Amino acid sequence: MNRQCDPEIAVVNRQCDPEIAVVNRPGGGYRRWAVRDRDGERGSVTAELAVAMPVLVLLLVAGLASVNAVATKLRCVDAAREAARTQARGDGGVAAGRRAAPAGSDVTVDGDGELVRATVRAIVHPLGGRLPGLGIEAYAVAAREPEPVS
Numbered sequence: 001m002n003r004q005c006d007p008e009i010a011v012v013n014r015q016c017d018p019e020i021a022v023v024n025r026p027g028g029g030y031r032r033w034a035v036r037d038r039d040g041e042r043g044s045v046t047a048e049l050a051v052a053m054p055v056l057v058l059l060l061v062a063g064l065a066s067v068n069a070v071a072t073k074l075r076c077v078d079a080a081r082e083a084a085r086t087q088a089r090g091d092g093g094v095a096a097g098r099r100a101a102p103a104g105s106d107v108t109v110d111g112d113g114e115l116v117r118a119t120v121r122a123i124v125h126p127l128g129g130r131l132p133g134l135g136i137e138a139y140a141v142a143a144r145e146p147e148p149v150s
Contacts (some may be wrong), residue, residue, distance in 0.1 A: 065126030069134055075102045076120040076138035083109050083118035084142035093118060116142050 079101035087093025087109045097107035097118055105122035118140045123133035 061127070065124075068126065069124050069136065072102050072122055072124045072136050073138065075100070076105065076122055076136050077140070079105070079107065080118045080120045080138040080140035081142075083107055083120070084116050084140040087111060087116045087118065088142035088144050090145070090147075111144065114144050116144060118142075 079097045079099075082100045083093040083097025085093075086096035093109040093116065094107050097109065097120060098105075101107055101120050102122045105120055107118070107120050109116060109118045111117070120138045122136045124136055125131065125133045
Protein backbone atom coordinates (compact mmCIF):
# COMPACT_ATOMS: atom_id res chain seq x y z
CA MET A 1 0.00 0.00 0.00
CA ASN A 2 1.23 3.44 -0.84
CA ARG A 3 2.28 5.24 2.31
CA GLN A 4 0.47 8.42 1.21
CA CYS A 5 -2.81 6.51 1.02
CA ASP A 6 -2.53 5.12 4.57
CA PRO A 7 -5.48 6.54 6.55
CA GLU A 8 -3.46 6.56 9.76
CA ILE A 9 -0.97 9.02 8.29
CA ALA A 10 -3.04 11.18 5.98
CA VAL A 11 -4.45 14.43 7.31
CA VAL A 12 -6.33 15.26 4.15
CA ASN A 13 -5.63 12.69 1.48
CA ARG A 14 -6.88 13.48 -2.00
CA GLN A 15 -4.05 11.82 -3.87
CA CYS A 16 -5.40 8.29 -3.51
CA ASP A 17 -8.98 9.05 -4.49
CA PRO A 18 -9.96 12.66 -5.24
CA GLU A 19 -13.55 11.95 -4.24
CA ILE A 20 -12.66 10.71 -0.73
CA ALA A 21 -10.94 12.65 2.03
CA VAL A 22 -9.52 10.91 5.08
CA VAL A 23 -8.96 12.95 8.21
CA ASN A 24 -7.40 11.80 11.46
CA ARG A 25 -9.59 12.59 14.43
CA PRO A 26 -8.03 14.11 17.55
CA GLY A 27 -9.22 11.31 19.83
CA GLY A 28 -7.86 8.61 17.54
CA GLY A 29 -9.40 6.84 14.61
CA TYR A 30 -10.26 8.39 11.30
CA ARG A 31 -13.24 9.41 9.27
CA ARG A 32 -13.86 9.17 5.54
CA TRP A 33 -16.33 11.22 3.54
CA ALA A 34 -16.92 12.27 -0.01
CA VAL A 35 -15.52 15.60 -1.12
CA ARG A 36 -16.91 17.55 -4.04
CA ASP A 37 -14.46 18.34 -6.74
CA ARG A 38 -14.27 22.12 -6.58
CA ASP A 39 -12.19 22.39 -9.74
CA GLY A 40 -15.32 21.79 -11.86
CA GLU A 41 -17.23 24.54 -10.02
CA ARG A 42 -14.96 27.45 -10.92
CA GLY A 43 -17.03 30.37 -12.21
CA SER A 44 -20.36 28.94 -11.08
CA VAL A 45 -21.08 31.92 -8.83
CA THR A 46 -20.50 34.28 -11.75
CA ALA A 47 -22.83 32.28 -13.96
CA GLU A 48 -25.54 32.15 -11.28
CA LEU A 49 -25.21 35.90 -10.71
CA ALA A 50 -25.47 36.54 -14.46
CA VAL A 51 -28.74 34.60 -14.52
CA ALA A 52 -30.17 36.11 -11.32
CA MET A 53 -29.22 39.77 -11.90
CA PRO A 54 -31.82 40.51 -14.64
CA VAL A 55 -34.53 38.98 -12.45
CA LEU A 56 -33.49 41.18 -9.52
CA VAL A 57 -33.46 44.28 -11.72
CA LEU A 58 -36.92 43.41 -13.08
CA LEU A 59 -38.28 42.99 -9.53
CA LEU A 60 -36.77 46.34 -8.53
CA VAL A 61 -38.34 48.12 -11.51
CA ALA A 62 -41.72 46.49 -10.83
CA GLY A 63 -41.53 47.53 -7.17
CA LEU A 64 -40.69 51.13 -8.03
CA ALA A 65 -43.47 51.27 -10.63
CA SER A 66 -46.02 49.97 -8.13
CA VAL A 67 -44.91 52.52 -5.51
CA ASN A 68 -45.30 55.26 -8.13
CA ALA A 69 -48.80 54.01 -9.03
CA VAL A 70 -49.88 53.93 -5.38
CA ALA A 71 -48.53 57.45 -4.79
CA THR A 72 -50.43 58.70 -7.85
CA LYS A 73 -53.62 56.99 -6.60
CA LEU A 74 -53.29 58.75 -3.25
CA ARG A 75 -52.81 62.12 -4.96
CA CYS A 76 -55.90 61.47 -7.12
CA VAL A 77 -57.97 60.60 -4.05
CA ASP A 78 -56.85 63.79 -2.29
CA ALA A 79 -57.63 65.87 -5.38
CA ALA A 80 -61.09 64.33 -5.74
CA ARG A 81 -61.89 65.00 -2.09
CA GLU A 82 -60.71 68.59 -2.39
CA ALA A 83 -62.72 69.18 -5.58
CA ALA A 84 -65.90 67.67 -4.09
CA ARG A 85 -65.59 69.63 -0.83
CA THR A 86 -64.89 72.92 -2.61
CA GLN A 87 -67.79 72.46 -5.05
CA ALA A 88 -70.09 71.53 -2.15
CA ARG A 89 -69.27 74.85 -0.48
CA GLY A 90 -70.19 76.68 -3.69
CA ASP A 91 -66.69 77.55 -4.91
CA GLY A 92 -64.92 76.32 -8.06
CA GLY A 93 -64.32 72.61 -7.48
CA VAL A 94 -62.55 71.89 -10.76
CA ALA A 95 -59.87 74.52 -10.12
CA ALA A 96 -59.27 73.23 -6.59
CA GLY A 97 -59.06 69.66 -7.83
CA ARG A 98 -56.53 70.56 -10.54
CA ARG A 99 -54.29 72.25 -7.97
CA ALA A 100 -54.12 69.04 -5.91
CA ALA A 101 -54.15 66.53 -8.79
CA PRO A 102 -51.07 65.04 -10.47
CA ALA A 103 -49.83 66.77 -13.61
CA GLY A 104 -51.76 65.85 -16.73
CA SER A 105 -54.79 64.47 -14.92
CA ASP A 106 -58.44 65.09 -15.82
CA VAL A 107 -60.74 66.55 -13.13
CA THR A 108 -64.53 66.58 -13.52
CA VAL A 109 -67.18 67.66 -11.02
CA ASP A 110 -70.87 66.79 -11.36
CA GLY A 111 -73.58 68.01 -9.06
CA ASP A 112 -77.18 66.96 -8.95
CA GLY A 113 -79.49 67.78 -6.11
CA GLU A 114 -77.88 67.40 -2.70
CA LEU A 115 -74.70 65.58 -3.74
CA VAL A 116 -71.54 66.61 -5.57
CA ARG A 117 -69.39 63.96 -7.22
CA ALA A 118 -65.77 64.61 -8.26
CA THR A 119 -63.72 62.34 -10.49
CA VAL A 120 -59.97 62.52 -11.08
CA ARG A 121 -58.33 60.41 -13.78
CA ALA A 122 -54.59 60.12 -14.39
CA ILE A 123 -52.31 57.86 -16.39
CA VAL A 124 -49.09 56.53 -14.88
CA HIS A 125 -46.30 55.42 -17.23
CA PRO A 126 -44.15 52.98 -15.24
CA LEU A 127 -41.06 53.05 -17.47
CA GLY A 128 -41.06 56.63 -18.64
CA GLY A 129 -43.65 56.25 -21.39
CA ARG A 130 -42.08 53.30 -23.18
CA LEU A 131 -44.88 50.96 -22.16
CA PRO A 132 -48.64 51.53 -22.04
CA GLY A 133 -49.73 53.48 -19.01
CA LEU A 134 -51.85 52.41 -16.08
CA GLY A 135 -55.15 54.22 -15.69
CA ILE A 136 -55.70 55.57 -12.17
CA GLU A 137 -59.12 56.84 -11.15
CA ALA A 138 -60.49 58.27 -7.90
CA TYR A 139 -63.96 59.40 -6.88
CA ALA A 140 -65.27 61.50 -4.02
CA VAL A 141 -68.81 62.50 -3.03
CA ALA A 142 -69.78 65.40 -0.77
CA ALA A 143 -73.14 66.77 0.40
CA ARG A 144 -73.96 70.33 -0.69
CA GLU A 145 -73.90 72.85 2.08
CA PRO A 146 -77.11 74.76 2.54
CA GLU A 147 -77.29 78.31 1.24
CA PRO A 148 -76.83 80.91 3.94
CA VAL A 149 -80.03 82.55 5.09
CA SER A 150 -80.00 86.34 4.83
